[in-house]
Amino acid sequence: MRAAVLTEFGAPLAVREVPDPVAEGGEVAVEVLATCVPPYAEDVFGGRRNYPLEPPVIPGVGGVGRVVHVGPDATRLRVGDLVWCDCTVRARDDALTPDIALQGWSSRGEGGARLARHLHDGSFAERMRVPTENVHVLPPDTPLDATHWSSLGVYVIPYGGLLAGRLEAGETLLVGGATGNLGSAAVATALAMGAARVVAPGRNRAALDLLADRFGDRVRPVELTGDETVDRAAMTAAASGPIDMVLDLLPPSAPASAARTVAMTVREYGRVVLMGGVGMLGGEDLSLPYPWLMRNSVTVRGQWMYPRSANAAMIRLIASGTLDVTRDRFTTFPLAATNTAIHHAAAHPGPYDRTVLVPSA
Template sequence: MPSQNQSKALVLHKIASPLHLELQDFAVPSPPSHGSANVRILASPISATTSKFLTGASTFLTFPTPFVPGHSAIGRVQSTGPDATLLKEGDLVYVDSFIRSRDDPVTTQILLGLNGGPHAEQRHLMESGWPRGLFQTVATTPLENTHRLDAETLLNRFGYTVSELAISIPRLSIVYGGMRAVDLKAGQTLLVGPATGFFSGAAVELGVALGARVIAISRSAPGLERLKTTLSRTYPDRPALETVVVTGDVSADEAAVRALLPTGSPGIDAFIDLSPGLGTQPSHVQVGFGALRPGGKVALMGGIYGNLNINHAQLLYKSVTIKGQWMHTKEEVEELLRMVEAGIVKIGKTAGYEVRGEYPLEQWSEAIELAAAGDEWAKGYVFTPLKE
């Protein structure tokens, strides 16, 4: 049994290629300070982009070195600070990475173990407040980011594993922020584009779970077919997922989307863009805006780095609402967790989830290399620093 007073962590000392991480021991504060908890990490997902960020191949996210990566996790509470009133030792928890400054929550935000941001206040919050991410055995986490889970329901009744929870909850939480941004309601029509990636596929499955009429658009016909087959089996009582394989011809693709709407429908109710990191605007963005009904809503959640080319008059006369949506609130994470615990939102093998590999921290090189090879919906790799 590892010591409760020490944590073994993966540390990046230099951003360089080839990637090199070292296992290093850190003292665990005992007891943890006010507003924090010590969490024994059972499973932490490995993003497909982990290697790119840690080697400097992608510079979209910033962080200091030395640096302990790892941006979300499932774990057990080891101990709590003196002001904790809900969390108790042994509780199963989800650790969310989106940290807001307690005295400046609107403008100063970081992603634990992932991104400090470009501003001095953000760098200070990461370096002085929460310098170490979750690729370690015991992590000190903010109480407000440490969400208690119903272990009896999730692990025993539903039979989910901690690794399945680790690859599902972070992505579903993020896209739920988009659902709330467009005020999605059951029975409304939601267009998601693209729709077959790790996060975009999560928006499709969550929209279906919430009872929306979802239209998924992508260039990948096999990916769309997998989504449709899996979700029809997982949610047989929800509106059937509709799909469109886009061609790049905006007019033809918009016509294909509109052909799926009920007779007389003025357009889709909402469009969520989840484009991967791109320097130019993909054609599906214009398809989404063009297919909106008057009063429709858009949530921009993707990684387009440049400007958007959209029709100003079309937005004006349709009274379209556009919202950039960065992450989510604490309350939205809690809402999503309660829906998973109630069985409204399903995860696990029967819902199409596949944990492709579980690795101890010592096997970091193999794990990160394998994770980099794929970014598919509902599939992923995890570190399992500690076992139950």
């Protein structure tokens, strides 16, 4: 089969012939039909994000495909099924604190690194090997094609944060980084879950206008100035009432002060969920005032990715049309143009822009 291989950081990916993956017990082999290219992929492959990938590796974060082989322990999956392949792999030998790796992308700690060495390769290939529990059947009668379904990998990440913060219908959410790729996905997902309104701060006026045009009065855009006091007051005013939850998805390039500004808009007894990259490239650490946290009984928690059950729930949201992915802008590239796709994704990181690799085309 053909695959796009990261041979070393800083070098273009090499599209070449590699052996077909062999799925064993507890695994499934899938023909990859579509996979989203993250806007920050260029930074990962260039070594600027210091991801613990070990070249040579076939990268890629999940995708949509057709099952070509199932192991003996699969009881529902069938060859030919259209499936979503979740990249979030969890070790099977510790249910309480499982080691985690993002197949073909990243890992956490030594245990995660061991997982990543076993399930080394991702979805930038004609075929991939996936743990059985990470393969989710898509509705057979869906009008959506594989390209549309590939956007599930973008939406399910902030969905994990919204679940962690226990967002309820009728609540007000504020999204830090709302004009970015993941932040805008959080806005759409929260509204699909029944949020009454979403406060969307950002510096990009055109992106803020896009959110307002797409969702109407339920989205409250706020153009930021960089002054913590002024921006916090503007976000609080835009909410027209208490902000029940804050979801931070700011990128590594954002200063800690930006994350602090959005976090401290939350109401007394409110919840703050941190999912962004602030501090990952160094710089000031996030500093939330102890008295403010304690006296306002604010809950702050981190969330990396999402629980396995989120995949099935997200499939239902998309299949029902409650979360409409057909309005996203999709640009597709064949496997031979992987490096072009990576550059395109970096140049189009905004709301609802999807760069999709179609390896089997």
